[in-house]
Amino acid sequence: MILDITLSGLINGSVYALLAIGFSLIFGVARIVNIAHTAFYMLAAYCIYYGTHKLGLNPALCMLAAIIPVILIGLLSYRLFINPIREHEAAVLIATIALAMAMQEIMLLIFTGDFLGVPHLIEGYRMIFGVKIAYQQLLTVAVALLVLAAVWALLLKTKVGLAIRSTAQDREVANLMGMNESRVAMVTMGVSVGLAAFTGAVIAPLAIVNPFMWMHPLIMMMAVVVLGGMGSIKGSFIGAYILGFAESLVVFLIPMGAYLKGSVALSIMILVLLVRPEGLFGIAFEEER
Numbered sequence: 001m002i003l004d005i006t007l008s009g010l011i012n013g014s015v016y017a018l019l020a021i022g023f024s025l026i027f028g029v030a031r032i033v034n035i036a037h038t039a040f041y042m043l044a045a046y047c048i049y050y051g052t053h054k055l056g057l058n059p060a061l062c063m064l065a066a067i068i069p070v071i072l073i074g075l076l077s078y079r080l081f082i083n084p085i086r087e088h089e090a091a092v093l094i095a096t097i098a099l100a101m102a103m104q105e106i107m108l109l110i111f112t113g114d115f116l117g118v119p120h121l122i123e124g125y126r127m128i129f130g131v132k133i134a135y136q137q138l139l140t141v142a143v144a145l146l147v148l149a150a151v152w153a154l155l156l157k158t159k160v161g162l163a164i165r166s167t168a169q170d171r172e173v174a175n176l177m178g179m180n181e182s183r184v185a186m187v188t189m190g191v192s193v194g195l196a197a198f199t200g201a202v203i204a205p206l207a208i209v210n211p212f213m214w215m216h217p218l219i220m221m222m223a224v225v226v227l228g229g230m231g232s233i234k235g236s237f238i239g240a241y242i243l244g245f246a247e248s249l250v251v252f253l254i255p256m257g258a259y260l261k262g263s264v265a266l267s268i269m270i271l272v273l274l275v276r277p278e279g280l281f282g283i284a285f286e287e288e289r
Contacts, residue, residue, distance in 0.1 A: 003131045005248045011137060013244025014144035015203050019217055020224040020236035021151060022195030028168035028231035030086055030185040033093050036077070036100040038214040038221060040193050044070045044200030045209045046107055048118050059119050063201040067194060074193030075186065083185075100214065107211040116209040136205050143202055148237070151195070155233065164188055168231065220247075220265060227269045229279030239280060243268065 023037050044066045051062035077099055085091040122135040155161035167174040167184045175181050207213060224243055228235025246268055247261040254260060272280065 008248040009245035013241035017240035022192040035096040039100040041200035044197040070197035235281035
């Protein structure tokens with residue numbers, strides 16, 4: 001059971017971390033609360049399904065290829081729907097909710113509401129201490145951790161990462177230092193949507209593909225972001241694994257825990273916020289006078 005909890009917690013935590021970090025990036029740079037973030041995760045999963053079942057392509061090739069069109073759709077959506085109103089936070093919130101619902105309805109029209117599956121990249125399993133662990137599960141955890149390390153390197157070791165961090169800290173100063181804030185926001189949106197698309201690609205073989213698969217990750221992602229602190233990459237990473245392991249513990253240790261996992265995870269977030277309203281690694285905001 002300990003091995004099951006550990007593996008499930010690592011998979012859940014890695015998925016939530018990838019989604020939450022992508023969400024935190026665009027919020028930190030452009031102050032955009034992108035509710036449609038996990039809808040791009042859903043689009044990537046459907047792209048892989050279409051490529052493998054309708055076009056007969058290799059699953060690994062589909063996973064890599066699915067990320068590109070989803071990023072292009074994300075950038076186009078940002079340019080057409082979000083950027084013109086990005087200074088109005090309430091309008092952006094409504095627009096991204098509408099965008100997510102539109103993508104859901106389009107997938108319903110094209111693929112109906114049937115539950116679909118994506119083939120594994122690696123078939124087979126290994127017995128470890130009497131527990132059957134699929135190779136696909138191990139691959140998912142390894143690739144997710146590798147991408148998280150790549151994001152860390154991008155943010156801390158490259159000029160693009162420096163521009164993103166500088167703009168997130170203070171947009172006006174970044175503009176005065178010669179950085180094109182609009183271009184940085186566009187690049188950040190591409191990275192953010194790319195992380196969502198990658199998450200959908202890597203989790204698709206372990207998940208059931210359907211038009212509503214974006215809703216639960218959205219709730220958990222928002223809980224992770226609030227728990228870790230709005231705009232905090234470190235907070236998103238740690239908060240994701242806290243809630244990921246909390247879900248796994250509830251599922252494996254409590255009868256009918258699968259129905260309670262979301263409630264318990266959100267309860268943890270509420271308890272932390274009662275003690276520290278800005279989240280684990282957030283900044284306490286002072287009232288402007």
